[in-house]
Amino acid sequence: xxxxxxxxxxxxxxxxxxxREYEVDGLTPDxxxxxxxxxxxxxxxxxxxxxxIAFEYDCREGICGQCGLFINGRAHGPHDQITTCQxxxxxxxxxxxxxxEPWRAAAFPIIKDLVVDRSALDRIVEHGGYISAxxxxxxxxxxxxxxxxxxxxxxxxxxxIGCGACVATCKNASAALFTAAKINHLSNLPQGKPExxxxxxDMTRQMDLEGFGNCSFTGACEVECPAGISIVNIAEMNARxxxxxxxxxxxx
Amino acid sequence: MLDPKIPEGPLEHKWRNxxxxxxxxxxxxxxxxxxxxxxxxxxxxxxxxxxxELGYEVECFCYQDSARRAHxxxxxxxxxxAKNYQHDGDxxxxxxxxxxxxxxxxxxxxxxxxxAELSAPLIDHFTQQGVPFAREYGGVLVxxxxxxxxxxxxxxxxGQTGQQLLLAAYSQLSKMKRAGKVAVFARHEMLDLVVIDGxxxxxxxxxxxxxxxxxxxxxxVVLATGGYSRVFRLSTLAIGCNGSAIWKAHKRGAxxxxxxxxxxxxxxxxxxxDAQSKLTLMSESLxxxxxxxxxTKRGDDRKPNEIPEEERDYYxxxxxxxxGNLAPRDISSRAAKERIDAGHGVGPLKNAxxxxxxxxxxxxxxxxxxxxxxxxxxxxxxITGVDAYTEPMLISPAAHFSMGxxxxxxELMTTIPGLYAIGECNYADHGANRLGANSLLQASIDGYFIxxxxxxxxxxxxxxxxxxxxxxxxxxxxxxxxVAECITRLLSVDGRSTVDHFHRELGKVMWQECAMSRNRKGxxxxxxxxxxxxxxxxxxxxxxxxxxxxxxxxxxxxxLADFLELAELMCTDAxxxxxxxGAHFREEYQTPEGEALRRDDAxxxxxxxxxxxxxFRLYREPLHFEYVQPTVRSYK
Ligand SMILES: Cc1cc2nc3c(=O)[nH]c(=O)nc-3n(C[C@H](O)[C@H](O)[C@H](O)COP(=O)(O)OP(=O)(O)OC[C@H]3O[C@@H](n4cnc5c(N)ncnc54)[C@H](O)[C@@H]3O)c2cc1C
Ligand code: FES
Numbered sequence: 001x002x003x004x005x006x007x008x009x010x011x012x013x014x015x016x017x018x019x020r021e022y023e024v025d026g027l028t029p030d031x032x033x034x035x036x037x038x039x040x041x042x043x044x045x046x047x048x049x050x051x052x053i054a055f056e057y058d059c060r061e062g063i064c065g066q067c068g069l070f071i072n073g074r075a076h077g078p079h080d081q082i083t084t085c086q087x088x089x090x091x092x093x094x095x096x097x098x099x100x101e102p103w104r105a106a107a108f109p110i111i112k113d114l115v116v117d118r119s120a121l122d123r124i125v126e127h128g129g130y131i132s133a134x135x136x137x138x139x140x141x142x143x144x145x146x147x148x149x150x151x152x153x154x155x156x157x158x159x160x161i162g163c164g165a166c167v168a169t170c171k172n173a174s175a176a177l178f179t180a181a182k183i184n185h186l187s188n189l190p191q192g193k194p195e196x197x198x199x200x201x202d203m204t205r206q207m208d209l210e211g212f213g214n215c216s217f218t219g220a221c222e223v224e225c226p227a228g229i230s231i232v233n234i235a236e237m238n239a240r241x242x243x244x245x246x247x248x249x250x251x252x
Numbered sequence: 253m254l255d256p257k258i259p260e261g262p263l264e265h266k267w268r269n270x271x272x273x274x275x276x277x278x279x280x281x282x283x284x285x286x287x288x289x290x291x292x293x294x295x296x297x298x299x300x301x302x303x304x305e306l307g308y309e310v311e312c313f314c315y316q317d318s319a320r321r322a323h324x325x326x327x328x329x330x331x332x333x334a335k336n337y338q339h340d341g342d343x344x345x346x347x348x349x350x351x352x353x354x355x356x357x358x359x360x361x362x363x364x365x366x367x368a369e370l371s372a373p374l375i376d377h378f379t380q381q382g383v384p385f386a387r388e389y390g391g392v393l394v395x396x397x398x399x400x401x402x403x404x405x406x407x408x409x410x411g412q413t414g415q416q417l418l419l420a421a422y423s424q425l426s427k428m429k430r431a432g433k434v435a436v437f438a439r440h441e442m443l444d445l446v447v448i449d450g451x452x453x454x455x456x457x458x459x460x461x462x463x464x465x466x467x468x469x470x471x472x473v474v475l476a477t478g479g480y481s482r483v484f485r486l487s488t489l490a491i492g493c494n495g496s497a498i499w500k501a502h503k504r505g506a507x508x509x510x511x512x513x514x515x516x517x518x519x520x521x522x523x524x525x526d527a528q529s530k531l532t533l534m535s536e537s538l539x540x541x542x543x544x545x546x547x548t549k550r551g552d553d554r555k556p557n558e559i560p561e562e563e564r565d566y567y568x569x570x571x572x573x574x575x576g577n578l579a580p581r582d583i584s585s586r587a588a589k590e591r592i593d594a595g596h597g598v599g600p601l602k603n604a605x606x607x608x609x610x611x612x613x614x615x616x617x618x619x620x621x622x623x624x625x626x627x628x629x630x631x632x633x634x635i636t637g638v639d640a641y642t643e644p645m646l647i648s649p650a651a652h653f654s655m656g657x658x659x660x661x662x663e664l665m666t667t668i669p670g671l672y673a674i675g676e677c678n679y680a681d682h683g684a685n686r687l688g689a690n691s692l693l694q695a696s697i698d699g700y701f702i703x704x705x706x707x708x709x710x711x712x713x714x715x716x717x718x719x720x721x722x723x724x725x726x727x728x729x730x731x732x733x734x735v736a737e738c739i740t741r742l743l744s745v746d747g748r749s750t751v752d753h754f755h756r757e758l759g760k761v762m763w764q765e766c767a768m769s770r771n772r773k774g775x776x777x778x779x780x781x782x783x784x785x786x787x788x789x790x791x792x793x794x795x796x797x798x799x800x801x802x803x804x805x806x807x808x809x810x811x812l813a814d815f816l817e818l819a820e821l822m823c824t825d826a827x828x829x830x831x832x833x834g835a836h837f838r839e840e841y842q843t844p845e846g847e848a849l850r851r852d853d854a855x856x857x858x859x860x861x862x863x864x865x866x867x868f869r870l871y872r873e874p875l876h877f878e879y880v881q882p883t884v885r886s887y888k
Contacts (some may be wrong), residue, residue: 011801012801012802028525028527030524030525031525031527031528032529034529035527035528035529038527038529038752039527041804041805042750042752042753044796045750045751045794045795045796045805046748046749046750046794048794048796050796051796051797051803051805052796052797052804052805054802054804056317057491058316058321058323058490058491058492059321059323059325059326059490059491060490060491060529060530060532061326061530061532061533061631062631062634063325063326063412063414063415064316064321064323064325064326064490065318065320065321066316066317066318066321082634086631086634086635088635090637111461111802112801112802115802117317118317118318119317119318119438121318122318122319122320122426122438125320125422125423125426126426126427126429126430127430129423129426130381130382130423130424130426130427131380131381131382131423132427133377133380133381134305135298135301135302135305135377135424135700135701135704136377137380138373138376138377138379138380138381139376139380140376141335141375141376141379141380141385141393142337142392142393144379145390145391145392146387146391147387147389147390147391148387148388148389148391150387151384151385151386151387152384152387154382154384155384155409155410155416158382158384158409158416158419159410159412159415161415162318162320162321185382185384186382189382189384191379191380191381191382192382
């Protein structure tokens with residue numbers, strides 16, 4: 001298989017970036033997309049006149065959330081609900097030109113080439129994305145019953161892998177889906193209820209401070225979310241926010 | 253010389269006795285003590301958060317861009333605990349026994365008992381932190397069974413148990429970060445340990461964004477850096493998993509125990525080409541309902557669904573009738589290898605066996621199977637394009653878990669005072685083979701419950717001493733200089749081959765000679781080959797870019813340089829152990845039926861290796877079994 005990669009290259013955060021084209025022959029449909037980039041990088045090393053392309057990954061099985069490329073105008077490539085590392089070359093045709101860009105959002109500054117800084121998401125979690133329970137203080141696990149429906153609903157939200165595709169794909173670069181998933185995971189469980197009000201205030205405030213945009217409910221994010229997090233979560237988060245702050249104070 | 257420091261008293265009282273006798277530190281003094289924790293997996297994040305809660309000042313490191321991505325996140329199947337919620341005869345004692353037996357009697361009774369003893373409170377703890385474990389309609393927790401045991405003691409959160417446990421640990425870490433008690437250094441890789449006057453005093457880490465080498469000083473250092481099975485290159489581990497931190501500690505004096513004990517998981521997706529970078533695991537929980545088989549006819553090229561029932565060999569059920577498809581991992585992997593080597597392998601490269609759900613779907617219905625394993629079937633489809641609801645999965649053995657690791661005593665301290673190793677990077681509870689769902693447990697218990705109750709016993713002694721040496725101590729300078737020199741050397745070889753080229757070469761040798769089945773001749777030739785590959789690497793590798801920038805090529809090269817040394821120790825260890833036990837199968841030592849032949853007369857000890865310049869010296873920690881009589885491990 002032969003394809004042309006058009007890849008965003010940028011030395012560092014403040015350097016200007018540009019696309020560069022690489023024609024790559026010898027790929028196979030079974031290769032994962034990231035393996036095709038590995039292949040290209042090995043070619044670059046052997047040719048020796050250019051630095052390797054920086055891109056991110058770790059688990060390569062769709063769970064760590066570290067990979068994330070904008071491929072032909074879509075977060076994580078042409079399919080719905082998968083990560084970049086789960087994309088295979090069989091999704092492309094011989095002779096294709098494939099455009100590869102980093103996530104683009106004000107809150108995700110570029111570090112190098114295709115690598116961005118997503119630490120803003122960590123800081124949102126630091127602002128209440130936890131249950132304040134010290135090690136050693138837990139009651140017997142079955143002492144608090146949690147119905148299957150409730151547990152399943154919490155699990156649906158908890159499945160977020162923190163990749164940032166929702167932000168990258170949103171025209172407002174909003175982190176509402178990410179934040180809502182964390183809030184609803186915890187606040188639906190009995191263990192997370194005592195702090196639910198504080199959590200929604202703190203986390204949404206931090207989300208705004210990080211420079212993410214507002215959510216305008218286009219639903220683009222849920223299409224790209226590898227974990228299939230539904231935008232219903234955002235409505236639920238907003239409802240929680242309104243309940244706590246009072247009507248008319250929905251600051252989106 | 254190797255003192256495991258097992259506390260006095262009967263087995264059931266040892267941990268309590270230890271705690272009552274350990275030195276304590278008052279809250280005001282804890283603030284004066286600083287601990288470095290390398291790793292943010294279940295072990296590292298659990299330890300860092302808990303030490304922070306206790307009042308210590310903590311600095312915590314990971315190489316990923318966020319603590320939430322440590323490889324614990326990838327665990328699917330579940331976590332064991334002796335809760336006996338199923339009323340099926342489980343108990344701490346039974347879990348202790350299963351684990352000891354599962355490890356083929358190559359671990360310490362006292363450690364294993366403590367693991368089982370602390371398992372039940374751990375489930376309480378995670379539930380309280382918001383882990384959405386699977387529940388019955390009535391609201392109680394659900395269990396399933398895992399390989400090597402006959403009770404149902406595995407707790408799970410869909411097929412994402414590791415992710416959910418890690419997110420809980422990460423959330424507690426985030427809480428302590430906000431409280432100002434823990435500083436998290438993501439995108440920092442530890443490249444050396446600093447030892448001053450025989451004690452661990454800090455680390456050298458490379459900032460992976462700027463390339464800067466930084467010094468960090470502390471009163472104690474905790475390594476929680478996970479497994480090193482990427483030495484095989486192809487494995488179920490994340491691409492960045494490495495052995496560098498523990499290898500550098502080993503070279504600074506920490507003994508390395510049972511380095512060759514590696515678990516080969518029976519149910520990963522088979523390799524399909526040389527370009528492949530990783531082998532995806534299909535959770536062992538699938539073996540609860542899936543049946544493993546190969547065609548009875550060699551080289552049978554028919555599609556699986558066209559092969560009639562009587563021409564299918566359910567070889568695990570045939571060889572191990574009482575455990576069947578739930579035989580432990582080492583045994584299942586070896587049995588698969590045996591069938592594949594005998595010409596019954598399936599798939600394009602004939603390197604796989606079938607895992608079939610047809611009977612389970614007939615018996616339980618599609619909905620139940622979808623509810624139990626839906627996400628695994630989806631993952632399978634994404635990777636292979638095949639629908640496993642209608643066609644059996646193709647699976648194959650893959651390197652998965654390192655039982656071996658830094659030698660630690662009952663307090664989880666290595667042979668370097670002030671250096672601890674927790675989680676997968678130590679050698680402690682799993683012996684020669686780890687039972688499924690026991691490792692999330694071990695990592696979490698080490699981090700949350702044990703280390704925070706043992707580290708005080710060491711730190712208390714430091715309080716009466718003066719200031720701890722700072723980062724301008726000559727040993728810090730020396731360690732940093734050595735790291736810098738190594739980097740310069742790598743960048744200046746400017747040869748003709750890529751880092752991956754050498755990693756593939758190393759992986760092939762290790763998979764061939766030091767994986768599921770080993771023999772003297774193969775190991776001896778592997779030792780020669782590894783030395784050749786190492787020389788070729790240092791003579792002909794090309795690493796692009798510079799030291800002062802984000803440089804993925806350099807990161808890989810540094811990790812491989814350490815793997816090329818660690819591989820030698822693994823083969824040395826496998827060669828020395830002239831018996832078969834657990835995952836360590838020496839072909840020379842087997843029963844007429846092809847089962848492992850353990851030799852308790854000569855090898856009932858833990859091998860702990862000391863680094864001696866370019867060679868290794870063996871120390872033996874004898875294993876005493878006071879409560880359990882080691883038996884022949886049979887799953888027939
Ligand atoms: C695919 C898969 C599935 C599994 N499923 C199960 C299961 O169902 N049940 C079960 O019990 N076990 C399972 N295991 C095993 C289990 O997940 C691991 O043994 C366990 O999570 C290890 O935790 P840890 O905290 O020791 O290490 P990890 O979670 O691997 O964390 C290692 C940490 O160390 C950091 N680190 C590593 N090297 C460096 C360095 N040089 N410098 C700085 N930081 C460094 C990393 O960034 C990371 O934060 C599975 C393993 C795999 C691979
Ligand atoms: S590399 Fe982990 S999700 Fe893609």
